[in-house]
Amino acid sequence: MSGNSSDAQAELIRLRRENELLREKLRQSGTQEGVGADRLSLPEYERYGRQMIVESTGGVQGQLLLKSAKVLVVGAGGLGSPCLPYLAGAGVGTIGIVDNDTVEVSNLHRQVIHDSGKVGMLKCESAREVLGKLNPNVKVVTYPVRLDYSNAFRIFEGYDIVLDCTDTPLTRYLVSDVAVNLGMTVVSASGLGTEGQLSVLNFQDCGPCYRCFYPTPPPPTSVASCSEGGVIGPCIGIVGVMMAVETIKIILGVYTKENFKPFLMMYSGFPGQTIRTFKMRGRQPQCIACGTERTITKETIESGIVNYNVFCGSRNYNVCQPEERISVSDLQDELLDMDTTVLLDVRPSHHYKISHLPHTVNVPMKELRNLDRSVDALQSRIPQITESSDVLVICRHGNESQLATRLLKDEFNIKNVRDVTGGLFKYIDEIDPSMPKY
Amino acid sequence: MANVTVEFLGGLDVVVQKQRVHKLHLPAEVVSVGDLIEYIASTLIKNPRDVAVFLEDGGVRPGIITLINDTDWELEGQTEYVLEDNDVVSFTSTLHGG
Ligand SMILES: [Zn+2]
Numbered sequence: 001m002s003g004n005s006s007d008a009q010a011e012l013i014r015l016r017r018e019n020e021l022l023r024e025k026l027r028q029s030g031t032q033e034g035v036g037a038d039r040l041s042l043p044e045y046e047r048y049g050r051q052m053i054v055e056s057t058g059g060v061q062g063q064l065l066l067k068s069a070k071v072l073v074v075g076a077g078g079l080g081s082p083c084l085p086y087l088a089g090a091g092v093g094t095i096g097i098v099d100n101d102t103v104e105v106s107n108l109h110r111q112v113i114h115d116s117g118k119v120g121m122l123k124c125e126s127a128r129e130v131l132g133k134l135n136p137n138v139k140v141v142t143y144p145v146r147l148d149y150s151n152a153f154r155i156f157e158g159y160d161i162v163l164d165c166t167d168t169p170l171t172r173y174l175v176s177d178v179a180v181n182l183g184m185t186v187v188s189a190s191g192l193g194t195e196g197q198l199s200v201l202n203f204q205d206c207g208p209c210y211r212c213f214y215p216t217p218p219p220p221t222s223v224a225s226c227s228e229g230g231v232i233g234p235c236i237g238i239v240g241v242m243m244a245v246e247t248i249k250i251i252l253g254v255y256t257k258e259n260f261k262p263f264l265m266m267y268s269g270f271p272g273q274t275i276r277t278f279k280m281r282g283r284q285p286q287c288i289a290c291g292t293e294r295t296i297t298k299e300t301i302e303s304g305i306v307n308y309n310v311f312c313g314s315r316n317y318n319v320c321q322p323e324e325r326i327s328v329s330d331l332q333d334e335l336l337d338m339d340t341t342v343l344l345d346v347r348p349s350h351h352y353k354i355s356h357l358p359h360t361v362n363v364p365m366k367e368l369r370n371l372d373r374s375v376d377a378l379q380s381r382i383p384q385i386t387e388s389s390d391v392l393v394i395c396r397h398g399n400e401s402q403l404a405t406r407l408l409k410d411e412f413n414i415k416n417v418r419d420v421t422g423g424l425f426k427y428i429d430e431i432d433p434s435m436p437k438y
Numbered sequence: 439m440a441n442v443t444v445e446f447l448g449g450l451d452v453v454v455q456k457q458r459v460h461k462l463h464l465p466a467e468v469v470s471v472g473d474l475i476e477y478i479a480s481t482l483i484k485n486p487r488d489v490a491v492f493l494e495d496g497g498v499r500p501g502i503i504t505l506i507n508d509t510d511w512e513l514e515g516q517t518e519y520v521l522e523d524n525d526v527v528s529f530t531s532t533l534h535g536g
Contacts, residue, residue, distance in 0.1 A: 079536045167536035169501075192535040195448055218501025218532060222491065226535040229449070236535070264503065264510075266447060266530060278505050278528075281512040369487060 037068040037093060044137065048091050062252045063091060067137075069251045072096040072156060074147055074175055075165030076123040078231060079189050079240040081113040083163065086244035088131040088138045092251070095131065097124040098143040098155060110226075110233035147171055149301050149308060152178040161250055163243055164188040167225055169217050170312045176201055176210030177306070180290045181298050186210070187246045189239050192229050194269040196239030199262075199280070200246055202290065203255065208262050211296070212284040220313045235269035242267070317399040319406050326392060326418045328427040334392065335359065341390040342382055345424075346404045351396065355436040357424065365400050373411040391417040398423035440464050440521045444478065447530035450502065453488040454478075464521070471506065472517030474527060492529070501532045 040048075040063060048066075052059050069092050073080050076099040087095055101123050103114040111123070118126045124142040131140050143155050147166070156162060156178050164175045164186055172188065179186045179202050186201040188210065202209045226236075242265065249255055262280040267273075289296040300306045326334070334341055335357075345352055345360040352362040363381050371377040378385055385391070391414055395401040398421050405419040420427070428435045444460045451458045460482060468477045475498060479489050491499065497517075498504055504511040505528040506519055521527075 075536050077536055165536045167534060169534055172534065190533040190536055192533045193449060195533060197448070197530075197533050213503070214501065214532060216500035219494070219499070222499070222501055222531065223534050224449070229535065231535055268447070276508060278503075279509045279513065281510045370485065 037064065040064065040067070044091070047135070047137075051090060056254065057252055065251050065253070066091045066248070067093040069161070070094040070096070070159045071161050071163065071247060071251075072098065072159040073163045073165055074098045074171070075167065076111070076113065076127045077101070077107065077165060077167065078110040078191060078226060078233070078236040079165035079243060080123075080127070080163070081111040082237040082240035083165065083244045083247075084113060084127050084131060085134055086241060087247060088135045088140070090244070090248055091135065092138065092247075094139045094141065094159075096141045096143060096155070096159060097127055098145065098147050099123045099127075100144050100146045106227075110231060110236055112233070112237070147174065149174060149304060149306065153182070153298060153302060156182055156184065159184065161185050161187065161247060163247060165240065165243070168312070169214075169223060170308045172210055173217070173311065174301075174308055177289050177296045177301060180205075180209050180296070181301070185250055187243050187250070189243050191236035191239050191267075192224060192226060192231055194232050194235045196236055196242075196267040198239055198242050198246065198265040198267070200250070200255070200260075203250075203260050203262075204257050206257060206283060207260060208281060208283045209287060209290040211289040212281060212287045212291075213264070215284075215287070217312045220315045232269055235267070238269075239267055315399075317402050320402045320419045324405060324409070324418055325402075325421045327421055328430050331392060331394075331420050331427065332431050341392060342385055343392045343394065344382070344404070346393060346395050346400055347424075351438070354438050355424070357394070357427070357435075360394070365395075365404055368404055368407060371412075373413075375412055375414065378412060385414070387412075387414050389414060389416065392420055393417060394420040394427075395423050397425055440468075440523050440525065442474070442521055442524070443526045444474070444482070445526065445528040445530075447528060448533055450492070450529055450531045453483050453485075453491050455484065469520060470517060471504070471511065471514075471519045471521065471527060474521060475517065498529065503530050503532065504528070505530070 040060060048063050051057055052063050071087060071092050073084060073095065076097050103118045103121050103123055103126055105119055108114060108116060113130050114123065114126045122144050124144050128140045128142050131138060145151055152174060162175060162179050162184050164172060166172060176186055183205040185203050188201050189196060189198040201207060262282055264278045264280050266276045283290055285291045288294060296306055343360045345356055345362045346365045346368060348364050349362055361382050375387055391408060393401040393404045401419045401423060405417050408414045408417045425437055428437050441463050444462055446454050446458055454460065468474055479493055483489055483492060493499060506514045507526050
């Protein structure tokens with residue numbers, strides 16, 4: 001009995017060692033350089049099994065397509081954050097990330113790939129860390145630069161698909177134009193407030209481009225950013241996740257030249273959640289980027305002949321003379337003498353409710369415009385105001401307040417109006433950091 | 439005398455009292471989508487200042503996409519499209535945030 005038992009013990013040890021060696025061999029076969037894009041290692045089978053058995057992925061062939069795919073993501077913010085982990089998780093072989101922003105606390109409610117410990121870190125590097133941990137098989141390349149006309153081609157070249165997760169019309173035109181010139185498909189999305197939009201552009205170099213949809217840029221005054229207009233994290237997040245779905249479908253060949261129909265998807269989060277798919281125009285022959293007579297070429301972009309700044313324009317807030325402005329420290333002195341001075345806060349009322357200075361009156365810019373230059377009408381909101389009142393105007397950052405200062409002086413004919421330079425946030429930074437910023 | 443639904447999406451509802459969906463019983467003279475756009479500017483938009491958010495040089499402002507029954511109006515004849523009962527005309531401003 002004791003002899004048998006020690007034999008069994010020795011056998012067990014031998015088997016355990018053999019098992020360990022085999023496991024090690026397997027591990028090495030999974031990570032060694034020899035396993036290229038043309039086949040999958042055993043750990044890769046295990047990792048991607050649950051998606052490979054979804055029949056419409058095409059199984060191993062589909063997984064190999066993902067593995068050899070090169071996807072460039074421009075922007076690691078509200079859209080890029082939720083999209084990137086799904087691309088890496090799915091096994092997209094090469095992922096490029098373009099973003100020169102650093103993580104801020106105010107990003108974290110929606111840009112959940114980053115975290116509180118990464119405030120101040122480059123977003124592209126923060127994202128790279130997360131993706132590396134999620135799936136070490138993925139090659140992540142970072143570009144900590146602001147995409148512009150002079151570097152876009154150099155960055156885009158070599159990628160198959162580009163994801164537009166940017167936040168201005170200027171970059172959206174640029175991404176589309178460069179992609180058209182390189183024959184790349186674009187997955188383009190955007191979001192604001194509780195809504196989002198998504199589209200696939202220049203599909204296989206025959207679908208419509210951004211300029212086909214929007215030949216004329218919107219007036220700069222109509223363009224709101226997330227920091228101005230606000231955004232609900234999961235609402236923009238869901239659109240970012242939808243971008244990952246579209247990207248995977250493009251790589252797997254679910255869309256073909258024959259079955260692809262141009263579309264614009266519209267997600268609304270409030271009051272009920274809906275996703276609608278609008279059927280859109282095809283490529284426009286008269287489009288200057290992708291049409292029959294193209295003026296947007298690599299040469300005209302890179303030489304600066306295509307001037308995106310002029311094309312998209314910008315809002316000019318600098319409309320006050322130095323003597324029409326007051327610094328936040330001088331404002332602090334005037335606050336002691338508020339009996340005669342009117343301190344007018346022109347932010348939207350839901351902003352005002354979050355945080356405001358004492359002794360202020362809130363008349364939002366839009367309402368001010370609606371008062372039709374009438375001091376009488378203004379008195380219904382600010383009883384003590386007259387044309388000879390001293391008025392100080394404040395807003396969030398000191399932009400709208402300049403426009404309001406002009407309005408009050410030039411159209412309401414109130415003589416002594418001054419703009420608080422830098423607005424409430426500068427006051428908080430320099431005078432009273434105990435007030436909430438948002 | 440068509441009954442149509444008009445929607446204002448992508449934040450464009452600010453020009454129509456923050457009401458996203460409007461069910462309209464149109465007067466007889468409103469026949470085409472072009473007529474509807476004029477009707478919206480003159481009747482539905484209460485604040486004259488807001489017309490500039492919706493229109494530019496008499497046409498729908500750049501950055502707003504117009505859809506007729508969920509289809510880009512470019513494919514439906516744009517302003518010329520003749521409205522029918524139960525049509526849904528949607529205007530959505532383009533979002534740029536990311
Ligand atoms: Zn085009």
